[in-house]
Amino acid sequence: xxxxxxxxxxxxxxxxxxxxxxxxLLVALRELIGxxxxxxxxxxxxxxxxxxxxxxxLHLSCLTLxxxxxxxxxxxxxxxxxxxxxxxxxxxxxxxxxxxxGYCTPGMLMAAKALLDRNSQPSxxxxxxxxxxxxxxCTGYEPIINAVLAAASVSRARA
Amino acid sequence: xxxxxxTFTSSGEAAxxxxxxxxxxxxxxxxxxxRALNExxxxxxxxxxxxxxxMMRIDxxxxxxxxxxxxxxxxxxxxxxxxFLHPPARSIGGPAVRNMGTVGGNLFASNPYGDFTVAMxxxxxxxxxxxxxxxxxxPIEEFLQSRERQTGTLVLAISFTxxxxxxxxxxxxIARIKPKGGAVITLAAYLPMNGSRIVGARVALGxxxxxxxxxxxxxxxxxxxxxxxxxxxxxxxAAVEGTSPGDNALASAWYRREIVGVHLRRLLSGQE
Amino acid sequence: MLELRKDIxxxxxxxxxxxxxxxxxxxxxxxxxxxxxPYFDDHKLQGMxxxxxxxxxxxxxxxxxxxxxxAERSQGVRRVIRGSDVPRNLxxxxxLINFGKDDEPSLAVDKVRYKGEPIVAxxxxxxxxxxxxxxxxxxxxxxxxAVFDVEEALxxxxxxxxxxxxxxxxTYYETYDHQKLRFxxxxxxxxxxxxxxxxxxxxxxxxxxxxxTNGSIAAPDTNGRYIVYxxxxxxxxxxxxxxxxxxxxxxxxHFIGGTVGGGFGGKVDTLTEPLCILGAMLxxxxxxxxxxxxxxxQYGPPRGAERIYIKDGVTRDGRIVARKIRAYxxxxxxxxxxxxxxxxxxxxxxxxxxxxxxxxxxxxVFTNRTPATAMRGFGVTAMDFAIECQMDKLAHLVxxxxxxxxxxxxxxxxxxxxxxxxxxxxxxxxxxxxxxxxAKWPIREEFKRMSSRKDGGGxxxxxxxxxxxxxxxxxxxxxxxxxxxxxPVATREPPPPPPPPVSPPPSRPTAPSHGATxxxxxxxxxxx
Numbered sequence: 001x002x003x004x005x006x007x008x009x010x011x012x013x014x015x016x017x018x019x020x021x022x023x024x025l026l027v028a029l030r031e032l033i034g035x036x037x038x039x040x041x042x043x044x045x046x047x048x049x050x051x052x053x054x055x056x057x058l059h060l061s062c063l064t065l066x067x068x069x070x071x072x073x074x075x076x077x078x079x080x081x082x083x084x085x086x087x088x089x090x091x092x093x094x095x096x097x098x099x100x101x102g103y104c105t106p107g108m109l110m111a112a113k114a115l116l117d118r119n120s121q122p123s124x125x126x127x128x129x130x131x132x133x134x135x136x137x138c139t140g141y142e143p144i145i146n147a148v149l150a151a152a153s154v155s156r157a158r159a
Numbered sequence: 160x161x162x163x164x165x166t167f168t169s170s171g172e173a174a175x176x177x178x179x180x181x182x183x184x185x186x187x188x189x190x191x192x193x194r195a196l197n198e199x200x201x202x203x204x205x206x207x208x209x210x211x212x213x214m215m216r217i218d219x220x221x222x223x224x225x226x227x228x229x230x231x232x233x234x235x236x237x238x239x240x241x242x243f244l245h246p247p248a249r250s251i252g253g254p255a256v257r258n259m260g261t262v263g264g265n266l267f268a269s270n271p272y273g274d275f276t277v278a279m280x281x282x283x284x285x286x287x288x289x290x291x292x293x294x295x296x297x298p299i300e301e302f303l304q305s306r307e308r309q310t311g312t313l314v315l316a317i318s319f320t321x322x323x324x325x326x327x328x329x330x331x332x333i334a335r336i337k338p339k340g341g342a343v344i345t346l347a348a349y350l351p352m353n354g355s356r357i358v359g360a361r362v363a364l365g366x367x368x369x370x371x372x373x374x375x376x377x378x379x380x381x382x383x384x385x386x387x388x389x390x391x392x393x394x395x396x397a398a399v400e401g402t403s404p405g406d407n408a409l410a411s412a413w414y415r416r417e418i419v420g421v422h423l424r425r426l427l428s429g430q431e
Numbered sequence: 432m433l434e435l436r437k438d439i440x441x442x443x444x445x446x447x448x449x450x451x452x453x454x455x456x457x458x459x460x461x462x463x464x465x466x467x468x469p470y471f472d473d474h475k476l477q478g479m480x481x482x483x484x485x486x487x488x489x490x491x492x493x494x495x496x497x498x499x500x501x502a503e504r505s506q507g508v509r510r511v512i513r514g515s516d517v518p519r520n521l522x523x524x525x526x527l528i529n530f531g532k533d534d535e536p537s538l539a540v541d542k543v544r545y546k547g548e549p550i551v552a553x554x555x556x557x558x559x560x561x562x563x564x565x566x567x568x569x570x571x572x573x574x575x576x577a578v579f580d581v582e583e584a585l586x587x588x589x590x591x592x593x594x595x596x597x598x599x600x601x602t603y604y605e606t607y608d609h610q611k612l613r614f615x616x617x618x619x620x621x622x623x624x625x626x627x628x629x630x631x632x633x634x635x636x637x638x639x640x641x642x643x644t645n646g647s648i649a650a651p652d653t654n655g656r657y658i659v660y661x662x663x664x665x666x667x668x669x670x671x672x673x674x675x676x677x678x679x680x681x682x683x684x685h686f687i688g689g690t691v692g693g694g695f696g697g698k699v700d701t702l703t704e705p706l707c708i709l710g711a712m713l714x715x716x717x718x719x720x721x722x723x724x725x726x727x728x729q730y731g732p733p734r735g736a737e738r739i740y741i742k743d744g745v746t747r748d749g750r751i752v753a754r755k756i757r758a759y760x761x762x763x764x765x766x767x768x769x770x771x772x773x774x775x776x777x778x779x780x781x782x783x784x785x786x787x788x789x790x791x792x793x794x795x796v797f798t799n800r801t802p803a804t805a806m807r808g809f810g811v812t813a814m815d816f817a818i819e820c821q822m823d824k825l826a827h828l829v830x831x832x833x834x835x836x837x838x839x840x841x842x843x844x845x846x847x848x849x850x851x852x853x854x855x856x857x858x859x860x861x862x863x864x865x866x867x868x869x870a871k872w873p874i875r876e877e878f879k880r881m882s883s884r885k886d887g888g889g890x891x892x893x894x895x896x897x898x899x900x901x902x903x904x905x906x907x908x909x910x911x912x913x914x915x916x917x918x919p920v921a922t923r924e925p926p927p928p929p930p931p932p933v934s935p936p937p938s939r940p941t942a943p944s945h946g947a948t949x950x951x952x953x954x955x956x957x958x959x
Contacts, residue, residue, distance in 0.1 A: 021162035024197065043194065057258050059258055059259055060255045063188075065193060111253070
C-alpha cells in the first residue's frame with residue numbers, strides 16, 4: 001500500500017511519519033505517533049472526544065485527513081502540561097471533580113483551551129457554547145463548566 | 160482497494176479528477192467524506208483535494224455575496240458583513256465542526272444535517288459548479304434536485320443577493336439538543352418588502368423532504384400581503400402542503416408535519 | 432450541592448461520619464485530566480490485526496448459504512471466522528450462575544434473530560481491508576416473519592424468535608413463563624373500590640451511548656496465555672464467559688480492564704472479547720475488535736423496552752385498596768440479562784406503598800429486536816415511571832394533592848409488603864416531606880407531622896387472605912445442562928438467584944430463602 005510522508009509539529013516537536021491513504025489524524029496521532037490522549041468516540045463529529053488544536057484552532061482529529069496537517073502545528077492534551085506541572089485547566093478540572101469516566105475529558109480540555117486562548121474571561125454562556133460539540137455521557141456538564149470558569153479566574157488572578 | 164489521495168492546486172484539475180473516477184469524492188472540511196470512510200464506506204477509494212484560493216474567498220462587500228465552497232462556518236461567523244447568516248452558521252455543530260465544515264459541503268449534507276443549505280435555498284442562491292466540461296451556474300433548487308448525481312461535480316462557490324434589510328431574512332433550527340444536534344426541522348424565510356407588501360417571498364424547509372424544499376403554498380399565502388396576523392396564520396396553515404418528511408431517531412414524520420406550521424408562525428411573528 | 436439531613440432519623444445513627452459529606456478526590460482523576468488513564472484501546476501492539484463482523488441485514492431470516500470464499504481471498508485478510516470455528520457457539524450470560532438456557536450464538540449459524548446479529552468475523556491487517564472483505568461476503572437469506580411487539584409475540588401463532596424458548600418467554604424455575612405476585616384479592620377489592628383507574632404505559636429501548644464504544648484487544652502472551660484489554664464493566668464475568676465460549680480454563684486469560692469510558696450497564700454483555708480472543712488464537716497475532724459508533728447505537732444492547740398495564744382501585748378518601756399490574760419486558764432476540772430484569776420488576780411491585788391487595792404478572796418476552804441488557808435500575812425504572820404517573824392520576828381522581836396522596840399511601844415501618852415481608856427502614860414519607868419543602872410545595876400540617884415510624888404495623892401488618900389459583904403444574908423439560916455447569920449438589924436446591932452483575936446487593940447475614948426477596952436489593956435492611 002502506497003504511503004505518504006507527512007511532517008508536522010506535534011506539541012512543539014517536529015514529527016515525520018508515513019501514512020496510508022485516507023488515514024485520519026486521530027489514527028495517525030494514536031497509532032503512528034503514540035499519543036493516546038485524543039480518543040475515538042464516534043468517527044462522525046458527534047462527540048468531540050478526539051478534539052485537538054490545529055494551528056490553535058479546535059478541530060476533530062477523526063474527521064481530519066492526516067495529510068492536511070502537513071507543515072502545521074497540532075496540539076493535544078499531551079502537550080498542555082508545563083513540564084511536571086498541570087495546566088490551570090487540568091488543575092481546575094481535578095479540583096472541580098469535572099471528570100467521571102474520563103473519556104470525554106481530553107476533548108473537553110482542548111475545547112476549553114481553545115476558548116481560553118482567545119477569550120480569557122468567558123461568560124458562562126460562552127463556556128457552554130465552547131464545549132457544545134463535546135458530549136459527556138456521564139452528564140457532568142455543570143462541574144465541567146465550573147472548572148473552565150475557575151481556570152479562567154485563576155488566569156485572571158495571575159495576570 | 161486502498162484509498163488514494165490526490166491533491167491539486169487548481170479547481171479545474173480537481174474537477175477533472177473527480178469527474179473521471181466514480182469512486183472519487185471531493186474532500187472539503189472532512190465532516191462528510193472522512194465520516195463515511197470511518198464508518199467503512201468502501202465505495203470511496205479516491206479522495207480529491209484542491210488548494211485553490213478562489214474556493215476560500217468571501218466576497219460580501221457588494222449587493223451580491225459570493226462564498227467560496229471551502230469557506231467554513233467559523234469564517235462566516237467572523238464576518239461582520241454576513242451577520243444575517245450568523246444564525247444558520249451558529250446552528251451547525253459545535254466550534255470544532257464550524258471550524259471544519261464548509262458551505263460547499265453543506266450542500267451535500269443529508270437529513271438531519273444541511274441547515275445552511277436551507278438558508279441558501281431561501282436566499283435563492285446560485286451554485287457555481289465545475290464539471291468535466293467547464294464551469295456553470297446552477298440555481299440551488301435545480302442543484303439539490305439532482306444532488307445524488309452530483310458527486311462527480313466540484314462546487315466552486317455559492318452566491319446570492321444580500322437581503323435588503325436585516326428583518327427580511329429569518330432563520331430557525333429546531334433541535335432537541337442545543338446548540339448542536341441534528342435538526343428536527345429547519346426553517347428559513349426571505350421576505351423582501353415593497354412598502355408594506357411582501358414581494359418575492361421565499362420559505363425554505365429542511366427535514367421536511369429528502370432534500371431542502373420550498374414551502375410554495377406558504378409563499379403564496381405571503382405574497383403581495385402585509386405581514387399581519389391573518390397573513391401569518393394563512394402561511395402557517397399552508398406550511399405543511401407539499402412536504403414529505405421522513406421518520407428518524409429525532410422525530411417522526413407525523414411530528415414534523417404537526418410542528419412545521421407552529422414554527423413558521425413563530426418565525427414570521429418574530430417569536431423565534 | 433450535597434446536603435446531609437442529619438435531623439431525620441438522628442437517633443438511629445451515630446453522628447460520626449468521616450467521609451460522607453466531604454469532597455474526596457477520585458484516585459483516577461490525575462490520569463483523566465492528563466489523558467493517561469489506560470482505556471482498552473490505548474494499547475497498541477506490534478502486528479495488531481483488526482476484526483470486524485458481518486451483520487445480519489434482516490430482523491429474522493434463515494441463513495440458506497454464507498459464502499466467504501471471495502472474502503477469504505481479499506487483500507489483507509488473515510482469517511475469516513464462522514460459527515463453526517467457535518468452540519461453544521451457544522451461551523447465555525447468566526449460565527455462569529446456572530440461570531437460564533444457552534440461547535445465543537457468538538456467530539449466527541442457521542438463522543438470524545435480529546437485524547445486526549453477527550454472522551461472520553473478518554480479521555484483517557487494517558480496518559479498511561476488513562471492510563472491503565465484508566463487502567465480498569455473500570449471504571443468501573430466507574426472510575422469516577418477524578415480531579417486534581411483546582404482546583404480539585405472546586399470541587398463538589406468533590413467529591418463534593428463539594427455538595430455545597418456543598413460547599417467546601423466558602422460563603422461570605424450569606416451569607413458569609412469567610413472574611407472578613399474588614397478595615390478597617385484588618379483583619374483589621377492585622370491585623368494591625370507589626374509583627378504578629386502568630392505564631397503559633410504555634418505555635422505548637434506550638441506548639447507553641457510552642462515549643467509548645464497546646471493544647477489546649486480545650494478544651497471545653509469552654506464556655501460552657492470552658492478554659485481553661477490554662472495555663468490560665464486569666471483568667470476571669467476561670473472563671468466565673470467554674472461558675466457556677472458547678472452552679478453555681479461565682486461567683488461559685489475563686484480562687486487563689477497569690478503566691471504562693462510560694458503561695451505564697451497556698458493557699456487561701461480553702460482546703467483543705470472545706471473537707477477539709478467538710481471532711488471536713487463530714492467527715497468533717494481537718487482534719482488536721472495537722465497535723464503530725453506528726454499531727454501538729444500532730446493535731449495542733439497549734435498556735429493554737417495557738409495556739405496563741396498571742389497574743388501581745382507590746377509595747374516596749385516597750387509600751389505594753388494590754393494584755393489579757401486567758408488565759412485559761422486551762428482551763429482544765436473546766436473554767442476556769432480561770430474565771433478571773423481570774425478576775427485579777416483580778420484586779419492586781407495588782412500589783413503596785402499602786396496598787392490601789396486589790396482583791402482578793411480569794413477562795420476559797423474546798422479539799426480533801436488538802437484545803436488551805442492563806442499564807441503571809433496569810426492570811425497575813420503567814415500572815417506577817408507570818407507578819408514579821399512576822399516583823399523580825389517582826391523586827387527581829380523588830381530588831387530593833399528589834404529595835399528600837403519596838404520604839398517605841406510603842409504606843411505614845411494620846407494614847406488610849406484598850412479598851410478605853415486613854417493611855423496615857422505610858423513609859418515603861420523609862423523602863416526600865423534604866421534596867415538598869425544597870420545592871416550596873405546600874402540604875398540610877397533618878401531613879408534615881406524619882412519619883415512617885408512626886402508625887405502621889397493626890392491621891397493616893396482616894397478610895391479606897389470598898385466594899389460591901387453581902392450575903395444574905406444568906411439566907416442563909429440565910433445563911439444558913452443560914458440562915460447563917457446576918455439578919448438581921446432592922440435595923436439590925431451588926435455582927440460585929442471579930446476582931446483579933453491575934451493583935451487587937449489600938450482603939446480609941443468612942438471608943431467609945424466601946421467594947423473590949432473594950433476587951432484589953430493593954428490600955431494606957435494618958437501619959442499624
